[in-house]
Amino acid sequence: MKRWILAGVLGLGLCAAFFGMLILSVCSAILSATESSDAASMDAPIPCTITGTRTGDDLKLTLKYDGMKITGITGTIGGDGSFSASTKTSGEGKTKMELPSSGADLDVQTFMCYTAVTAEGSAQYKLLNSSGAKDVGIYRKVNGRYAVALGSFYGSEMGTCYLLEFRQPDGSTKRIPAILGDQKADQHTDAKHQYHTVDKSVVEFITAAGTYKNISATQKQINKDFGVLTAIYRVGGTEVELNGTIDGKQVRVGGSVDGSPLTASGTIQNGKLQASGFIGEESAESENGIYTGGKFLWPVPQYSYISCDFGPRICPFHGREVHSGVDLAAPYGVSVLAAADGKVVLSGWNGSYGNCVILSHGSGLFTLYGHNSSLQVKVGDTVKRGDVIALVGSTGASTGNHSHFEVREGGNEHGNAVSPWNYLKKPN
Known part of the structure; x- marks a missing residue:
C-alpha cells in the first residue's frame, strides 16, 4: 500500500512539474511575441534634416540623421528649378x-x-x-x-x-x-x-x-x-543621392541614402535651404508638408494654469537654467493632444523629460511633450491636430503632474528651443 501511495505522490508531482513547465512556456511565448512587436515598432523611418546654401545654380548641402552629419553634398539647379546633388564618403558612416x-x-x-x-x-x-x-x-x-x-x-x-x-x-x-x-x-x-x-x-x-x-x-x-x-x-562609407525641385520658397527633396529612400520638404530663403523629412522604407508616405503658420492647439484643453513659463529659472534638479518650454499643470492621466498635424519622430524615454513625444511639423519645426505617464503613439505615426498622443504624468525630472510643452525650430528635433508663445495661444 505504501508503495502505491508513494507512486501516486510522485505521479502528482510529475504532473504538477509538467503543467508548470507548460505555463512557463506559454508565458515565455507571450513575452517573446510582445518583445518582437516592440522591436518591430522601433524599426521606423529615421528623421533627417537637410541644410545648405545656393550660390547661383550651385547647391552645397549637409544631411543630418541619427547622429550622423554628411557634408559636401554638391549639385546644380536647372532652369526649371529641378536639382540633383550627391556625395560618396568613406570612414565612419552608418547604415541601419x-x-x-x-x-x-x-x-x-x-x-x-x-x-x-x-x-x-x-x-x-x-x-x-x-x-x-x-x-x-x-x-x-x-x-x-x-x-x-x-x-x-x-x-x-x-x-x-x-x-x-x-x-x-x-x-x-x-x-x-x-x-x-x-x-x-x-x-x-x-x-x-x-x-x-x-x-x-x-x-x-x-x-x-x-x-x-x-x-x-x-x-x-x-x-x-x-x-x-x-x-x-x-559602419563604413555613405552614399547620398538627392534630387528635387525649388518652387519659389518651397523645396521638395527625394533620393536615397545607401539605397534607402529619402523624402523631405522645406524652404529656401536668401540662399539658405532648410528641409526635414525621413529616411526609410516608409519615407515616401511620411511627408508632412509645410507648416504655414497659425496658432497651435492648446495641448491640455480645460487646463490653462502655467506652473512654469519659458525663460530663466532656478530648477530644483539643475539649478540656474533657461526653461526651454512651458509647464502646463494638469491632473494625472489627462489627455495630451497634438498641437498640429505632424509625424512622430520620438516616442519613449528621453532623459529628464521622462516619457516623451516629439512631433515633426515640416519646415524644420518640432513640438515636444514631456513627463507623460504613458504614450499613445509610436515612432512613424502620422497624427492630426487634436489627436491624443500621451497622458499627463510626472516622469523624469518632475515634481508634480504636468505637461511640459516645447517648440523647436531649425531642423533639429533635439535642440533650438524657442518661446512657445510665438505659436501658442493661451485659452480664455
Whole structure:
C-alpha cells in the first residue's frame, strides 16, 4: 500500500512539474511575441534634416540623421528649378540594418569563447588572434571593438564593423562598436539568417579566454552589461543621392541614402535651404508638408494654469537654467493632444523629460511633450491636430503632474528651443 501511495505522490508531482513547465512556456511565448512587436515598432523611418546654401545654380548641402552629419553634398539647379546633388564618403558612416520582425529574442545575447576557434588558417582565427586583439574584462576586443558573431544576413566578411544599440533597463540607450569575428552557421539560423533558431539570439559576443569555465556567471554579466537590442548599424562609407525641385520658397527633396529612400520638404530663403523629412522604407508616405503658420492647439484643453513659463529659472534638479518650454499643470492621466498635424519622430524615454513625444511639423519645426505617464503613439505615426498622443504624468525630472510643452525650430528635433508663445495661444 505504501508503495502505491508513494507512486501516486510522485505521479502528482510529475504532473504538477509538467503543467508548470507548460505555463512557463506559454508565458515565455507571450513575452517573446510582445518583445518582437516592440522591436518591430522601433524599426521606423529615421528623421533627417537637410541644410545648405545656393550660390547661383550651385547647391552645397549637409544631411543630418541619427547622429550622423554628411557634408559636401554638391549639385546644380536647372532652369526649371529641378536639382540633383550627391556625395560618396568613406570612414565612419552608418547604415541601419533590419532587425528580425518576429522569432528572435532581442533581450538575449549569447556568447562563445574565442579560444573555441581553433582552425588556425581561418579568417576568424586570424582576426581574433591579431595584434589588435586582446581581452578586456570578459570580452574579446579587436582594435577596441567588441568581437561578435552574427548571421550571414548582416555580413560574411570577417572584420566588418558595426555599431550595436541597446535599450538599458533604466530606459537609456547604450551604443557599442563591434566587429564581425565569427558567423552563426546558416543551418542553425532562420530563413533570412538573422538569428539563432535554438537560443533565439541575434548577437553572440565572443568572450575572453577562460570564460567557458563559468558559463552561468559569464551569461549573467552579459545580461547585466547589455539590454534589449534595438538597432544594428553597419559602419563604413555613405552614399547620398538627392534630387528635387525649388518652387519659389518651397523645396521638395527625394533620393536615397545607401539605397534607402529619402523624402523631405522645406524652404529656401536668401540662399539658405532648410528641409526635414525621413529616411526609410516608409519615407515616401511620411511627408508632412509645410507648416504655414497659425496658432497651435492648446495641448491640455480645460487646463490653462502655467506652473512654469519659458525663460530663466532656478530648477530644483539643475539649478540656474533657461526653461526651454512651458509647464502646463494638469491632473494625472489627462489627455495630451497634438498641437498640429505632424509625424512622430520620438516616442519613449528621453532623459529628464521622462516619457516623451516629439512631433515633426515640416519646415524644420518640432513640438515636444514631456513627463507623460504613458504614450499613445509610436515612432512613424502620422497624427492630426487634436489627436491624443500621451497622458499627463510626472516622469523624469518632475515634481508634480504636468505637461511640459516645447517648440523647436531649425531642423533639429533635439535642440533650438524657442518661446512657445510665438505659436501658442493661451485659452480664455
